[in-house]
Amino acid sequence: MRVVKKVGLIGGGVIGSAWAARLLINGIDVRLYDPAEGVERRINDVLDNAIRAYRKMTLAPVAINGVLTRVDSVQQAVTGMDFIQESGPERIDIKKALMQEICSYTDADVIVASSSSGLLPSEMQAGVNHPQRLIIGHPFNPVYLMPLVEIVGGGQTTAQVKQAAAKFYQNIGMHPLIVKREIEAFLADRMMEVLWREALHLLNEDIATVAELDQAICYGAGIRWSFMGPFETFRIAGGEGGMRHFMAQFGPSLKWPWARFDGPDLTDQLLDTLVAQSDEQAAGRSILELERNRDDCIVSVLQALRSNDYAAGKTLKRYEEKLYEVSHQAAMSESDAGVHDVRQPLKLHTDSVQPEWTDYNNHMTESRYIQVFGDASDALFRYIGVNQDYHAQGFSYYTAEAHINYIREVAVGQPLYVTTQILAGDQKRLHIFHSMHLGRDLGRDLSEDLNGGDTLLATTEQMLLHVNTHQGRVCPARADVAERVAKLVSAQANLERPIQVGRSIGTK
Numbered sequence: 001m002r003v004v005k006k007v008g009l010i011g012g013g014v015i016g017s018a019w020a021a022r023l024l025i026n027g028i029d030v031r032l033y034d035p036a037e038g039v040e041r042r043i044n045d046v047l048d049n050a051i052r053a054y055r056k057m058t059l060a061p062v063a064i065n066g067v068l069t070r071v072d073s074v075q076q077a078v079t080g081m082d083f084i085q086e087s088g089p090e091r092i093d094i095k096k097a098l099m100q101e102i103c104s105y106t107d108a109d110v111i112v113a114s115s116s117s118g119l120l121p122s123e124m125q126a127g128v129n130h131p132q133r134l135i136i137g138h139p140f141n142p143v144y145l146m147p148l149v150e151i152v153g154g155g156q157t158t159a160q161v162k163q164a165a166a167k168f169y170q171n172i173g174m175h176p177l178i179v180k181r182e183i184e185a186f187l188a189d190r191m192m193e194v195l196w197r198e199a200l201h202l203l204n205e206d207i208a209t210v211a212e213l214d215q216a217i218c219y220g221a222g223i224r225w226s227f228m229g230p231f232e233t234f235r236i237a238g239g240e241g242g243m244r245h246f247m248a249q250f251g252p253s254l255k256w257p258w259a260r261f262d263g264p265d266l267t268d269q270l271l272d273t274l275v276a277q278s279d280e281q282a283a284g285r286s287i288l289e290l291e292r293n294r295d296d297c298i299v300s301v302l303q304a305l306r307s308n309d310y311a312a313g314k315t316l317k318r319y320e321e322k323l324y325e326v327s328h329q330a331a332m333s334e335s336d337a338g339v340h341d342v343r344q345p346l347k348l349h350t351d352s353v354q355p356e357w358t359d360y361n362n363h364m365t366e367s368r369y370i371q372v373f374g375d376a377s378d379a380l381f382r383y384i385g386v387n388q389d390y391h392a393q394g395f396s397y398y399t400a401e402a403h404i405n406y407i408r409e410v411a412v413g414q415p416l417y418v419t420t421q422i423l424a425g426d427q428k429r430l431h432i433f434h435s436m437h438l439g440r441d442l443g444r445d446l447s448e449d450l451n452g453g454d455t456l457l458a459t460t461e462q463m464l465l466h467v468n469t470h471q472g473r474v475c476p477a478r479a480d481v482a483e484r485v486a487k488l489v490s491a492q493a494n495l496e497r498p499i500q501v502g503r504s505i506g507t508k
């Protein structure tokens with residue numbers, strides 16, 4: 001199967017626009033077809049949400065690295081693409097027609113996935129070209145944050161196609177789950193449907209309100225479910241006797257049964273109650289506010305699981321390693337290709353002031369200056385060859401001393417860039433000077449601004465020590481890293497020393 005660099009997206013609604021965000025953040029170009037008006041606005045909102053969430057989730061460099069093109073037909077969206085993800089309306093007649101059209105314009109080795117929540121892939125395979133490459137790739141909302149994607153093959157899908165799709169989804173930070181046999185609604189939605197039916201019965205019978213039923217999940221089982229499914233949970237609930245004891249105790253209730261098989265009739269009264277109580281629960285918060293709150297909470301959960309190296313936290317950890325490696329490779333190829341004039345301060349890091357970085361004056365708060373300088377140091381480390389493998393071998397640079405000059409305030413949304421001057425360095429030390437400037441346009445070529453005299457916002461002088469992290473002591477850098485440092489030191493030896501270098505605080 002192909003290396004996926006370009007993806008064709010059919011449908012840019014809730015799910016299609018969030019697929020676009022995940023793909024673009026992963027540096028994959030996207031061509032999107034959706035006949036509706038207003039798709040651009042929705043995609044921009046979703047991209048904003050996604051970038052905001054990723055920046056909270058990880059310190060690894062993230063940006064919209066792919067290019068999005070909106071086109072006017074299915075044919076334009078899929079021709080020449082490496083992978084197709086269809087996210088049109090959930091109707092089998094529409095899906096079948098779309099699949100026939102998509103497959104007629106794509107080569108046999110291009111995987112065509114549908115985001116369908118429950119339709120059978122075998123039905124979509126009828127009458128399409130090369131049906132063996134058609135799968136369901138069922139994601140979860142919001143697609144840019146939720147790791148799970150269920151892969152379901154139809155009767156004609158090959159095992160290699162399912163494996164290749166799993167590999168692709170894994171590469172973009174997801175947790176693919178290949179479903180053994182096709183079945184309507186697959187795994188997760190089947191289980192969720194049981195809960196949803198019972199919740200609607202309990203609401204219909206006025207046993208609890210919408211808000212109370214939500215509390216019954218999110219203050220209890222919901223907390224556990226983010227890292228333990230029903231089986232592991234109930235094993236522990238059985239105590240030392242494990243699952244057998246649990247089943248002896250609670251097995252009989254399965255036959256009573258506690259929950260109902262059919263959903264309630266969707267009467268006007270039930271729908272009115274549901275909508276009124278849902279509005280009351282939202283308390284005037286917009287969908288955007290609710291989405292951002294949802295995203296913030298998902299990010300917190302993923303981060304907590306990452307520190308435990310458990311469940312979806314493992315996926316995040318592995319994905320972050322990939323993000324660091326990708327930016328390291330980019331820095332190395334820039335370094336090898338001589339993209340930067342090493343005789344000048346290096347411009348390796350750009351950013352913009354995020355809404356949550358600001359203080360009560362609506363300016364970037366002090367600690368974020370340190371963060372931006374830290375990110376600039378990380379960019380320099382990547383440039384000199386320090387990557388995840390290097391860290392895994394027990395080597396790193398630590399900041400031993402730093403001095404910051406805060407020169408100008410900067411407001412939310414404003415673009416920044418940092419230039420880095422190498423003042424001195426040897427095998428164990430790196431003496432550097434970062435200058436933070438107000439940028440003009442994040443999207444433009446970085447080299448343009450270098451001598452443009454953009455407003456200086458802050459500077460920092462830093463002494464970094466090369467350490468053996470296992471032994472907790474200073475040690476010489478690996479030969480290749482030391483060599484890159486030496487080259488930079490020599491290239492910048494004749495640069496003028498900025499006036500802030502060596503300054504101390506004092507009053508006249």
Ligand SMILES: NC(=O)c1ccc[n+]([C@@H]2O[C@H](COP(=O)([O-])OP(=O)(O)OC[C@H]3O[C@@H](n4cnc5c(N)ncnc54)[C@H](O)[C@@H]3O)[C@@H](O)[C@H]2O)c1
Binds near residue numbers: 033036089
């Ligand atoms: N919403 C969810 O939580 C969720 C979760 C997982 C999977 N899904 C699945 O994803 C798919 C899309 O769902 P959604 O929630 O994004 O729906 P949606 O209604 O938000 O988006 C569907 C989009 O498809 C577009 N469309 C209509 N006809 C089209 C055509 N012929 N070609 C291209 N685009 C067309 C519409 O204009 C619309 O923008 C469905 O199959 C759904 O089952 C949805």
